Amino acid sequence: MARIELVNLEKSYGFVKAVKGLNFTIEDGEFIVFVGPSGCGKTTTLRMIAGFEDPTGGEIRIDGRVVNDLEPRDRGLGMVFQSHALFPHKNVAQNIEFGMRMKKVPAEERVRRVREVAQMVRIEHLLEKMPAQCSGGESQRVALARTLVTNPSTFLLDEPLSSLDAKLRRELRAECDRLHQALKRTFIFVTHDQEEAMTLADRIVVMRDGEIVQVGSPMEIYSNPVNRFVADFFGSPSMNLVNGDIVQENGALRFRAPPFDIVLPERFKSAAPGKGTLGIRPESVEVGNGAKGDVELPVRLVEPLGKDTLLYFEADTERPFVAVTEGFGMAHINVGERVPLSLDHRRIQLFDATGQRVEASP
C-alpha cells in the first residue's frame, strides 16, 4: 500500500523556485507519469519523494504519514536511475542482492530471491557478469531487478529509458508496463518523452516551470489539452497550431489567418474576438478528396513512413502544416502542388491570446 500525497510541495535553490507549491495525490497502484520539458521540476519532485532533496516548503505524505524528515532508506521506496547506477565493482548477482544484504536477509533466501527476480526480468544468464560487460538494455534490466528484489511499495523511475536506443526503449517500456500489471504497485515515472507518457500512464502529470499544468488520462490530455503548451507537447507529429484572429462577422465567428479562413463551429460561440490560435491534429486533416476543402496549400515535403505518409504544407505558420494520410496513396504527390485540405470541425481546438483553451460551450 502506498498512497503518496504532495501538499504545497516547494523547492527553491536560492532565488530559483524549481517546484512551486505542488498539490497532488498519487493513488495506490497507479502508474503516474510526470512529463515536461527539461527544467520543469519533474525530476526534482521525484527526488523529493525519494528523499534525496529536502523540500523547502510543504509536505510529502506516504499513507498519511509525513516523511519529510525520513531518510531515503526508511521510506520503503525503490528507485531506478537514468544512469542505471549499478555498482561497477560488484557482479550482477551481488548488485541485485545488495538491498537484501542491507536488510540482513539470510544468505539462502537471498540466493533464491535473486534467481526469482532475475527470471522475472530475464537476466538469469547475466548473474555472474560485471556491469561493464552488460549492454545498456541489460544494465537497465539489472537496475530494475535490483529495485524489484527489495519489494518496495512504490517504484520511482527517473528517465530510466532515455539512455537507450529507440528499439530497446520500446522493449523496456513494455517491460515496465508488464511489471506494473504483475506487481500492482505504485509506479512514478519521470520522462520528457511524451510517447512514453502516453503509452505507460494511468494518469499523466504535465509540468512546466515548476507547476502542474494538467493532470489526466493520456486520452484526456491528448484530446482536451488545457492550453497551447500541452497541445503542442503531446502527439507526434505535433498538433498544427495556426496563429491568427478570431473575428465576428455576420453573426458567425470566424478564424482568420491567411490562407486560412474558417467558420468556427457553434460550440466556440463564447470565444472573444481577438488574437487566437487554431489547433488541429494532423490525423484530423483530410487531404484532397475532390471537395473544395477549408484551405488549399502547396506541398513542401512528403515523408512516406510505411504505414502512413506525412505531408508537410507551406502555410505561413511557424512550423509546416502537417497532415497524415494512410498508406502510400499520397507518397507520389509532387512538391509544390496545391492540395485542398478539410479540417475535421469536431476536432478543432481554439486557444485564446494567452494560450488557454477556449472552452466549448455545450
Added chain:
Amino acid sequence: MSMTKSKSRRITTIVRYVVLSLWALMAFFPIYWIVSTSFKVDTQWFAWPPYYFPDPPTLSNYMNVWFGAEEYTQTQYAISSQKPLISLWNSTVIATISTFLSVFFGSIIAYGVSRYKILSEARMFQLLMLRMIPPIVIAAPLSLYYSAIGLLDSRTGLILVYFLTTLPYAVWMTKSFIDEVPREIEQAAEILGASRWRTIFEVVLPLIRSGLVATFLFILILTWSEYLLALILTKTDVTTLPIELSKYQGSTEGRVYGRQAALAVGITVPLMIVGLIIRKHLARGFSFGMVRR
C-alpha cells in the same frame, strides 16, 4: 625541398627516441651508480678512472651495514652495531602506520568535502598552504612540545607528525577521486537501505581503490624518506633509515660510500617492491578520471 610524410614521421620518431634515451640515461645513471658502488671493495669507491663494474663484486658492504657481521668489522670503515636493522623496523612501522592513518582519515575528510562541502574552496587551499611552510619552521617548536609531553624520540611522536603533515595531500588526492564517483551510485545504495557509513565503505571506497593505492604509495614515499623532522624529533632510540643513512657521512668516519650505497639500496628496495605489487592499481590510479565511464 619537400619531405615525404613517411620520411618526416621517421625523423620525428628518431628524435623522440634520442631525447627519451638521454632522459632515461640521466634518470637511471645515479641509481646504477649506487647499486654498482654497493658491491665494490673500498679501494674502488673513489678510484680514478672509475670502475663502472665492481671487480670483483663483494657483499662485504651489505654484510657489514645490515648484519654487522664480524669478519667485515675489522676494516677501518667498520660499523659495529646492527642499527640499520632496527632503523628498518622503525621506518617500516612509522611510515606504514602514519600513511594508513593519513589515507584513511584523508579519504573520510575528502568525502565530507566532496559531498557535504565541510571545507570551502578557500579552506581546502589553506589546507594545502600548510604544506608550504618549511618543515624547519615547525620542527624547533614541535621538539619543545614533544619534549614536554614525552613524545620526543618515540615512534608515536613521529607517526603523529607524519600523519598530520601528509594529511593535506591525502585529502586533496582522494577528493579528486571521490569527485569522480557518480552521486547516483551512492543514492542507489542509500535507497536500497545502506547507511551513510556503509555506503562509504561498501561503495565509495572500493570504487576509488586504485586512487587510494596511488595516494598510499605517494604518501608512503614521503614518510619513508622524510629526514628533517626525524632528525630533530628523535635522538637515539628511534632512528629511521634516512637518519641512519646520513650517519655514514659523518666527519669522523669520512665518506664511506660503499656502506652508504649498500644502505641506500636497502632503503630503496622495499619501496620498489611495494610499487611492483600495486603497479596494476598505480597505472589506473594516476589516470583516474581521464577515462570517461
